[in-house]
Amino acid sequence: MAGVYRSGAGLVAAGLVLLQVAGCGNDTGLQGWIESMPSIRDFPIRTARVLSARPPYRVRWKIHLYGRHYRGTTPLARLESRLVSQGRYRDWHWRVEAPPRVVRSWMLWRRNAVRQGFVGRIGGRRTAYGWRVGFRRLYALVGRLGEGIPPPARITILLVPWQEFSKIHFSVTDRNAVPVVTAAWYPTTLRQSRAFQRVRFHALRAALADAGADLETFAVSARLPPGKRPGRRATDRHLEDADCWQTAIRVGLAARTPGRFATPGIALAETLDQPSTRSFLGQLAQAEHRHPVDPHVAALRADLQVLQALSASLIHEHLRWPVRGRDRPAIRSLVRDCADWTRPGGWRRGPKARGFR
Numbered sequence: 001m002a003g004v005y006r007s008g009a010g011l012v013a014a015g016l017v018l019l020q021v022a023g024c025g026n027d028t029g030l031q032g033w034i035e036s037m038p039s040i041r042d043f044p045i046r047t048a049r050v051l052s053a054r055p056p057y058r059v060r061w062k063i064h065l066y067g068r069h070y071r072g073t074t075p076l077a078r079l080e081s082r083l084v085s086q087g088r089y090r091d092w093h094w095r096v097e098a099p100p101r102v103v104r105s106w107m108l109w110r111r112n113a114v115r116q117g118f119v120g121r122i123g124g125r126r127t128a129y130g131w132r133v134g135f136r137r138l139y140a141l142v143g144r145l146g147e148g149i150p151p152p153a154r155i156t157i158l159l160v161p162w163q164e165f166s167k168i169h170f171s172v173t174d175r176n177a178v179p180v181v182t183a184a185w186y187p188t189t190l191r192q193s194r195a196f197q198r199v200r201f202h203a204l205r206a207a208l209a210d211a212g213a214d215l216e217t218f219a220v221s222a223r224l225p226p227g228k229r230p231g232r233r234a235t236d237r238h239l240e241d242a243d244c245w246q247t248a249i250r251v252g253l254a255a256r257t258p259g260r261f262a263t264p265g266i267a268l269a270e271t272l273d274q275p276s277t278r279s280f281l282g283q284l285a286q287a288e289h290r291h292p293v294d295p296h297v298a299a300l301r302a303d304l305q306v307l308q309a310l311s312a313s314l315i316h317e318h319l320r321w322p323v324r325g326r327d328r329p330a331i332r333s334l335v336r337d338c339a340d341w342t343r344p345g346g347w348r349r350g351p352k353a354r355g356f357r
């Protein structure tokens with residue numbers, strides 16, 4: 001079976017979070033991120049080549065995280081990772097690994113999560129919002145987005161030190177469950193301010209959301225006829241589908257949590273007339289013309305397409321982009337729209353998508 005390629009979903013949201021960490025306010029939005037944006041080629045690329053979307057499952061992963069502080073290649077065998085957490089929920093098995101300096105940062109989140117009100121319930125007991133709570137919520141969100149019971153999965157998340165450059169290439173086979181292996185940045189700072197705790201929370205949600213988007217990639221591959229390779233437009237739609245899932249999951253995982261979470265509001269439909277935004281979109285169009293199949297360009301284009309459509313839908317419903325855990329109507333709207341988005345004949349082709357295409 002031909003595979004489906006997925007690259008770099010979530011770049012715009014990641015850039016906005018990095019901008020916030022640098023000291024900019026939540027109202028900076030897309031315009032400010034564009035003004036400070038480095039080269040398009042500095043952003044992460046994730047490629048999943050699905051060789052078999054049915055048992056025995058087989059997939060080849062390529063994950064490139066482009067950072068500023070370190071240059072080199074980090075083979076999987078040299079990550080020197082330690083087990084952070086592992087567990088099982090229904091027919092999902094999951095494992096999280098990280099090098100020691102990431103583990104130290106993670107422990108600061110785990111130690112303070114309950115004190116700051118980030119809790120969940122497992123077996124009727126309140127517990128810190130960590131990987132156990134996160135994977136349970138991810139399972140529920142994948143079920144809502146896929147409108148059915150999630151497939152059996154064996155998920156491994158590798159946490160890579162924030163902004164370090166890593167290249168990870170490997171193949172995975174599993175006879176009984178979809179094998180999802182992903183790498184995600186996680187901060188190594190030991191600072192414990194509320195701002196950095198929000199960044200740790202975002203990193204947790206972003207890693208889980210990427211695993212959820214990978215499951216959408218498998219679902220798309222399973223629907224392809226044997227031996228068929230998707231064309232460029234189909235590939236763009238697959239990128240948008242995975243990106244929509246990732247966006248909805250990242251926001252959905254923050255529902256009912258206290259305060260503002262580290263995903264700045266994105267009213268893309270309201271910012272397209274800003275001079276810097278128009279300039280950036282023009283540069284993107286030129287890059288697309290010169291390199292029509294460049295995965296960096298395709299990934300960024302998918303991000304912008306999805307965020308514009310979702311923002312326009314929220315505005316149509318008189319809602320704002322959710323930035324707090326209590327913004328549950330907007331969160332529910334995003335999850336509902338992305339569930340419909342990936343359904344054949346979904347809303348991206350309907351009246352709500354005016355201005356998107």
